[in-house]
Amino acid sequence: MYDYLIVGAGLYGSVFAYEAIKKNKKVLVIDKRDHIGGNIYNENVEGINVHKYGAHIFHTSNEMIWNYVNQFAKFNNYVNSPIANYKGEIYNLPFNMNTFSKMWGVVNPEEALAKIEEQRKEIKGEPKNLEEQAISLVGRDLYEKLINGYTRKQWGRECTELPSFIIKRLPVRFTYNNNYFEDCYQGIPMGGYNSIIEKMLQGADVQLNVDYLANKEELDSKAKKVIYTGPIDAYYGYSLGTLEYRSVRFETEIMEKENYQGNAVVNYTDYETPYTRIIEHKHFEFGTQEKTVISREYSTEWKLGDEPYYPVNDSKNGELYLKYKELADKEEHVIFGGRLGEYKYYDMDKVILSALEMCDKLI
Incomplete structure (x- = not known):
């Protein structure tokens, strides 16, 4: 019998697992994907850490959170200047x-x-x-x-x-400062995000390619409590309706050149260009490889089966989420967390803080 079954090996679930293991709790972490890390997963291509699910730049003004992540990896001094x-x-x-x-x-x-x-x-x-x-x-x-x-x-x-x-959160400033974020701390973990998640999950039993909702009864029987980081509406079988998201499709290409666009992030702001931006991954870690890897991002309307990225936070979806939250609040053995469990756009530092606060509350 496990103390906690954690559904989702992303940042929220991994932080919770690490803290629970520190308190001598027995933890099982499952994920339906074939890798850990959720959307911050890096894939090594031509010696370059490719952000498989879009650019993730760590930034925070919370010194405690900055010190927390630095115990798992050393961060470089990358500054986001798209x-x-x-x-x-x-x-x-x-x-x-x-x-x-x-x-x-x-x-x-x-x-x-x-x-x-x-x-x-x-x-x-x-x-x-x-x-x-x-x-x-x-x-x-x-x-x-x-x-x-x-x-x-x-x-x-x-x-x-x-x-x-x-x-409203769009930064506007009357200085010649190109730093997108105003946080005190910013950077990319040297060697990629995978090493952080791997260290967080040391001591946990991890099973990949496991669909929790398809095997819910069997998996629930293995633990005293469930930490669920999947879509909250999926947990309830979309019984009240389906929450809306925007999804993203990535078109990744290896290029036989050292430098394609001279910057990690270039947004294409005219409507006629079909993609929203191009990421050149090597610039996140100041790479000098002979080749480069770029990803074109296409924003798409989400449908069941697609990867949900951005909640559509309009009044209709907000009201529907609150109805699901009412159900979630009545659960005695299930905790909902993370961007999908809470139907909320989360920066990485806020995900970590939310998971730590939940650990303090439960453990």
Whole structure:
């Protein structure tokens, strides 16, 4: 008999397993995939750690969380400085003085702010949707070139149909600082994320290619409690309805050249380019390999059987999630956690913090 059956060998489940094992608990970790690590899994291709499920850049302002992850790996000093390609025009992200200078020819914060103030006047009152929120933040020009097309591709919906809060976390700064994140700590684990998960799971029994929901009764009988990190609606057989997600399709290519785009992340912000961005993986770890590996990302409408990535956090899905949460809260032996279990977009540091808090509560 195990103390905990952990469904999902991603970051949440692995942190919980590590903490439980430290407290001498017996742990079984299962995953339906053929590898551990969930969406932070790295695949080694031509000596390059490829982020198989999209770019994952660790960043946090929580010193405790930073110290926590550094016990498992040494982090490099990678700084996330993505760029945007709009029909061959290159702009810095996040929106900063380099972006404003390229867009309007302004050279100081006062000139940039005056330009934005002039353009945001078209929005009267509180922004009612994403389009109005974006224009009120950065003006019409930046919205049309760098937000509109990209967002429509990302969400598969017009910007006027999306809620305003999606864009509220968009960084806008009036300095020449290209660092996308404002957190104190940032980097990529040297050698990839797999080594972190492997160390967290030492001492746990791990079984891969196991479908929990297809073998639920048998697996539940093996443990006193279940930590479930899969989709909450799937757990209940979609009995109240299906929560919506956006999914991502990756087109990965090995290239016979040392450097393809000169940056780890390039967003393609015009609507006509079918992919949202290209990741060149070697730049995350300052690689000098003779070849390079790129991944084109295509945002797609999610359907059952696809990998769920981004919750569609509109009011309809929010209300449906709360109904499932009511059911989950009544469970005596099952704990729901992580981005799928809580139907929530989570940065990695927040996933770790959430798992640690649950450990403190339960163990």
